Amino acid sequence: MLPITADLEHELLTLVRRNSRIRTGRDGGAELERSSYAILCLLADEGPQRIGRIAQAFDLDPSTVTRQVQTVARLGMVQRAQDSTDRRATILDLTPLGRRTVEEVRESRQEVLGDLIDTWTESDRETFLRLLSRFNRDVADWAQRST
Known part of the structure; x- marks a missing residue:
């Protein structure tokens, strides 16, 4: 080992x-749990997903992801639909509120990151x-x- x-x-x-x-919240707005934010970002980046695929993406048990999804569903940020390829399965997708929330939180986080590396040279930022x-x-x- 090195x-x-x-x-x-x-x-x-x-x-x-x-x-x-x-912060994953905006100016005193509601804070999102880290797991909720991660699920919303996955759906924003990769589109509608089955619970099993989300669990696989985070290397978690599907029951754990189901509980986390219930949280963002209660907040009105995701919606469930029947999978057209397998009627027994459910697909999750962002609602307009969920999409707007991801955009707002990302913007807020990017502002913080910009402040953190503001004194770095352009070369250091690009290298990092x-x-x-x-x-x-x-x-x-x-x-x-490994799988």
């Missing part, structure tokens, strides 16, 4: 903890984005090989 991996693991854990401090994107692709590739 000596730097201990520092990298520590920094990744710190990032995960601090990421939750980047390039390496973070590469890391995320490598994690996805590793996860695919």
Whole structure:
């Protein structure tokens, strides 16, 4: 194991903890739980999904995702529809409120991120984005090989 991996693991854990401090609500608006925000973003980015697919995307049990989906459904942010390819299955999609919420929360989070890297040089910002994107692709590739 490379000596730097201990520092990298520590920094990744710190990032995960601090990421939750980047508000998912807007100017005193209702806060979204991290899991709710993640589900809404998945639906916004990848379109309508079955519960099982959402569970797979987050490496969670479908029963856990079902409870999380119930939360955003009660808030009126997702709607259920019958899967046209399998009438026993349910497809989840964003409602207009859910889509608007994702857009507003993303805008708010991007403002915070912009403030955090405002003093960085353009080169540092581009390097960070390039390496973070590469890391995320490598994690996805590793996860695919591991299943």
